[in-house]
Amino acid sequence: MISMPFPGLASLRAARLLPRPAGIACCALAAALLLNGCAIPRAGPTAQNIVEQRKSETQLNYALVDVGKNVMAFAATRPRESLVRQFGAGPRSSDLRIAVGDVVTVNVWEAPPGTLFGTNMSVAGFQQSTGSTVAIPPQTVTGNGTIGVPYAGRIKVLGNTPSQVEQQIVKSLEGKAVQPQALVTIQRSTANSVTVTGEVAAGARISLTGAGERVLDAIASAGGIRAPASDSIVGLTRNGVAGRIPFDLMLEHPEENIRIRPGDLITVVREPRTFLVFGAAGRNAELPFDASRITMADALGKAAGLNDQRADVTGVFLMRHELASVARRFVPQDNPLLASGELIPVIYRFNMRDANTWLAMQRFEIQPRDVIYIANASGADIQKVMAIFQGVSAPAMSATSIGISAGALQ
Known part of the structure; x- marks a missing residue:
């Protein structure tokens, strides 16, 4: 067994030789890190990487668009979701059609001296006939689509509007009553209703009255929404076609509160709208919209702006899958990505040194699930190398200091 002598003063004096090899090793490490960028910790690609990776040997990976005075916000904003554009505003009022199972009420009048529905009254010893009205109890439309009216028999109501049924009743009573008149009202209807479900206080089937109810009227009848307005999405399904719009956007644009029709399905969904921020920002997080725009x-x-010590002000990017109809406004027409499908991968680049970019940013709208990435400046990598250098050299410098101190004792 070989025993190692305990280092004495001579050994400590020899430590004076450490600074040179330790310094050489640390300098070599720093040079290697600078030459080999992948060894430096990074949050993501550099601005140069994003430019270079746009193309590969076989394909174009994404469109890179510089945002400034040449590409303003209107060219980078998706068409606003719209119910009125998809379904139309709807008629001002609609005559509902009576269906099997509907509950209707009928009121019939006749003018004096009619006695079919009226009564006789004594005035100064004389019998005088008075016109009167009769209210027929509510009736459910039978399977054969009829209802019963006194002295008129069974009236066909299926598929007719209330005004059409009124004309049928009056025609049936002609010659029996004096100047008959009728009023038909749909008291409750299953067919003439809309369904409201989802994030509402009380999902329900709402009967329409024909007065031209709107989407918000139906939601209010269901007790209103449960989620915050900025997190709620209103969906409308009609005849197999679906549309949706943020609730707060409907409030800001009254024309989007369209009139509803029988059979519509209204769904309120809680869907928080957020965007993501990564890289050299003051705050990396998933952030909520908290507003419609x-x-x-x-x-x-x-996101607390850019990190002054790390951010590359020319390397602020926004990543999004853009609609092809929007991308055609600013992507060259010969770009093969435009023929790849409905969604085009686009990376927008913001050069924060250009004042025009700041103006464009005030009009460039964020879309849900957008990703904002801020690249590191080249100086940030040098700072990381120096931090690593200091971490490696500190032990050697400490040993050198001990050697120098021991030599001073001799």
Whole structure:
């Protein structure tokens, strides 16, 4: 067994030789890290990486678009979701059609001296006939689509509007009653109703009255929404066609509160709208909209801006799958990505050194699930190398200091 001598003063004196090899090793490490960028910890690609990776040997991976005075916000904003554009505003009022199972009420009048529905009254010893009205109890439309009216018999009502049924009743009573008149009202209807479900206080089937109820009327009849307005999405399904719009956007644009029709399905869904921020930002997080409209300037403000010690002001990017109809406004027509499908991968680049970019940011609208990435500046990598250098060199420098101190004792 070989025993190692305990280091004495001579050994400590020899430590004076450490600074040179330790310094050489640390400098070599720093140079290697600078030459080999992948060894440096990073939150994501550099601005140069994003430019270079746009193309590969065989294909174009995404469209890279510089946002500034040439590409303003209107060219980068998706068409606003719209119910009125998809379904139309609807008629001002609609005559509902009576269906099997509907509950209807009928009121019939006749003018004096009619006695079919009227009564005789004594005035100064004389019998005088008075016109009167009769209210027929509510009736459910039978399977054969009829209802019963006194002295008129069974009246066919299936598929007719209340005004059409009134004309049928009056025609049936002609010659029996004096100047008969009728009023038909749909008291309750299963066919003439809409269904409201989802994030509402009380999902229900709402009967329509023909007065031209709107989407918000149906939601109010169901007790209103349960989620915050900024997190709620209103969906409308009609004849197999579905549309949706943020609830707060409907409030801001009254024309989107369209009239509903029998058979419509209204669904309120809680869907928080958020965007993501990564890289050299003051705050990396998934951030909520908290409003119906958020611009790029708002988004960077929510993320506490750029990190002054790390951010590359020319490397602020927004990543999104853009609708082809929107991408055609600013992507060259010969770009093969435009023929790849309905959604085009697009990366927008913001050069924060250009004042025009700041103006464009105030009009560039953020879309849900957008990703904002801020690349590191090249100086940030040097700072990381120096931090690693200090971490490696500190033990050697400490040993050197001990050697120098021991030599001073001799």
